[in-house]
Amino acid sequence: xxxxxxxxxxxAQAGGSxxxxxxxxxxxxxxxxxxxxxxxxGKEREFVATVRWSGGSTYYADSVKGRFTISRVVAKNTMxxxxxxxxxEDTAVYYCASKTNSGNYYSAPEYDFWGQGxxxxxxx
Numbered sequence: 786x787x788x789x790x791x792x793x794x795x796x797a798q799a800g801g802s803x804x805x806x807x808x809x810x811x812x813x814x815x816x817x818x819x820x821x822x823x824x825x826x827g828k829e830r831e832f833v834a835t836v837r838w839s840g841g842s843t844y845y846a847d848s849v850k851g852r853f854t855i856s857r858v859v860a861k862n863t864m865x866x867x868x869x870x871x872x873x874e875d876t877a878v879y880y881c882a883s884k885t886n887s888g889n890y891y892s893a894p895e896y897d898f899w900g901q902g903x904x905x906x907x908x909x
Contacts (some may be wrong), residue, residue, distance in 0.1 A: 786811045786812060786829065786898070787809055787810070787811045787812055787815070787816060787883050787897070787898040788809070788810045788811045788898075789807055789808070789809055789881045789882070789883060789898055789899060789900035790807070790808045790810075790881075790900055790901070791807050791879065791880070791881045791900045791901065791902060791903040792805070792806045792807075793805040793806050793903065794806060794879060794903030794904045794905045795904075795906070796841065796907075796908065797871050797903065797905070797906070797907050797908070798871075798907070798908055799872055799873055799907055799908065799909050800841055800856075800870060800871065801866045801871050801872060801907070802867070802868060802869045802870075803871065803905060804866070804867050805821070805865065805866040805868070805879055805881075805905075806863060806864070806867060806905060807819065807821075807863065807864040807865070807866075807900060808861075808862065808863050809862040809863070809864070809883065810862065813862050813883075815885050816838050816884070816885060817837065817838060817839070817884060817885055817886055817887045818834065818835050818836065818837055818838060818882040818883070818884050818886075818887055819836055819838060819845045819857065819864045819881065819882065819884075819888050820832070820833070820834060820835030820836070820855075820881075820882050820883075820884075820885045820890060820896065820906060821833040821834050821835070821864075821866050821879055821880065821881060821882075822879070822880045822882060822893055822896075823875075823878065823879045823880065823905075824851065824877055824878050824880070824902075825874075825876060825877040825878075828877075830880070830893045831846065831893075832846050832890075832892070832893070833845070833846055833849055833853065833866070833879070834846065834849060834853055834866060835854040835855065835890045835891075836855045836856065836857050836864065836885060837859035838857065838859065838886055841857065841902030843855050843856075844890055844891070846891075848874075849868075849875075852868065852869050852870045852871075853866060853867065853868050853869070854866070854867040854869075855867075862863070866879070868905070871905075871907045872907060873907050873908065873909045874907075875886075875905060875907050876905060876906050877905060877909050878902040878903065878904050879900075879902065879903050879904075879905050880899055880900055880902045881900040882897075882898065882899045882900070883894035883896060883897060883898045884896045884897050884898075885897055885906075887900040889903070903906065
């Protein structure tokens with residue numbers, strides 16, 4: 786089992802920044818990839834970004850490319866999402882997730898473990 790705990794959500798104005806953190810504990814050595822998803826009210830959970838735990842390759846949704854940066858510190862078992870140039874449409878609950886294989890990194894059902902989520906609200 787892997788436990789994931791997100792932090793860093795909150796309220797920001799359009800054009801502002803927020804940084805999310807995800808602390809992992811438990812059997813983290815089995816995690817191949819860790820990522821961020823988000824879910825707005827009435828919408829499906831969507832892929833935001835993911836990082837290969839070994840090697841650090843990153844992948845982004847087109848909607849956040851150039852504005853968000855995903856990173857990880859392996860020694861701390863912690864992943865981050867730096868969100869810049871925020872837009873009202875970024876408002877959602879953001880979830881941290883991990884998976885034990887590296888395929889289909891954009892698909893939520895492929896992820897094995899999930900955090901409880903953290904709310905991000907961007908005002909216009």
